[in-house]
Amino acid sequence: MPTTSSDGREPLTARRLNRATLARQLLLAREPIPVLDAVQRIVALQAQEAASPYVALWNRVAGFDPVELDAALRDQSILKASLMRITLHAVHAGDHPPFHDAMVGTLRAARLFDRRFTASGLTTADADALVPEIVAFASEPRTNAEFEARLRDTLGDLPKPGPWWALRTFAPLVHAPSGGPWSFGPRPSYVAAPSKLWTGEPGTSLAWLVRRYLEGFGPATVRDVAQFTLIRVPVIREALASLGDLVLERPGPNGASLFDVPDAPLPAEDTPAPPRLMAMWDSVLLAYADRSRIIPPDYRRLVIRQNGDVLPTLLVDGFVAGVWRPTPDGIEATAFQALSAADWQGLDAEARSLRASLADRDPALYRRYGHWWKTLPAAEVRILGA
Secondary structure, X not given: OOOOOOOOOOXXXXXXXXXXXXXXXXXXXXEOOOHHXXXXXXXXXXXXOOOHHHHHHHOOEXXXXXXXXXXXXXXXXXXXXXXXXXXXXXXXXXXXXXXXXXXHHHHHHHHHOXXXXXXOOXXXXXXXXXXXXXXXXXXXXXXXXXXXXXXXXXXXXXXXXXXXXXXXXXOOEEEEOOOOOOOOOOOOEEEEOOOOOOOOOOOHHHHHHXXXXXXXXXXXXXXXXXXXXXXXXXXXXXHHHHOHHHOEEEEOHHHOEEEEOOOOOOOOXXXXXXXXXXXOOOHHHOOOOOHHHOOOHHHHHXXXXXXXXXXXXEEEOOEEEXXXXXXOOEEEEEEOOOOOHHHHHHHHHHHHHHHHHHOXXXXXXXXXXXXXXXXXXXXXXXXXXX
16 A cells, blocks of 8 residues: 655645545555454444444455454454444444543433433432443343333333433443344344453543544544544543644644644555445544545535435545445445446446345345435436446
């Protein structure tokens, strides 16, 4: 992978930032590395749709075998939990304790001050007091219904959604594999997090998360880091300051101040970027306040829908150029712009590979989101991978 160094004085262009993200996210070339190493490099895989971590790794790992991810989720070397942006992510087990510790304040606030919890009549202190009991009960995988029944035994009947709705988001729990083609089915189970809680000094967990973010998504602004985590900008600034020489500052487009880790890849802006068929909610689409790094502004509302759904996208030359979905005949690709014959040829090769990967799992993944295609503007549509 061609890279060039930067002395920190020459402003980085928007296109070079795009290439930096693609390099760190293993999207300039698939790499022949184990799944566990890939997840550590990528930092966090968006995982609220169970198939998406599999598609994300197929895009990044040479010869990706879904069975390897199945095994890593079963043996808990990769953990799925509510973390950044109060959504489900799959992360390396070594990152989970500091990530959870860094995010738990945000996770608590998002739930304990919501009327869906306050309507129960419980206080935040009541909820915190329930955490040890819930964690002990989760010594083996339990369903939502089992947790709710346990809490009824303790608290009596309460208005729904009740305390479990809040506790399952911020307590140190992870999702337990429950079967199906993507390890997790529609009815989730939860189990106590296998790792010990973070034991570092106060504040160091957020510094860990910020540094890891820069490793996987930098260079980035303070607001980018805040968007990734939903943690307030002043708190992110403090975490960056605490990292000292572990981070550096670079000038970016339009006078932006960008933070980064030393010696991270910064490919030249003319580095070729191969086509990709990205997963729903892929992290690269959501990791920045300025999403034009990957998504052209005119396409943002087409890709990120009003309710928060993020459609599976086509990447062409490193930027979103359309969306895709499986059909019985192949991969239906809807381009938002004119694409060259070479672009279509590259996307067709990707579609063939993806269809082969899906064949024994779920060839019609994401089908419940098909209604969005009725709202897309007129564009060139092709069936690929047939």
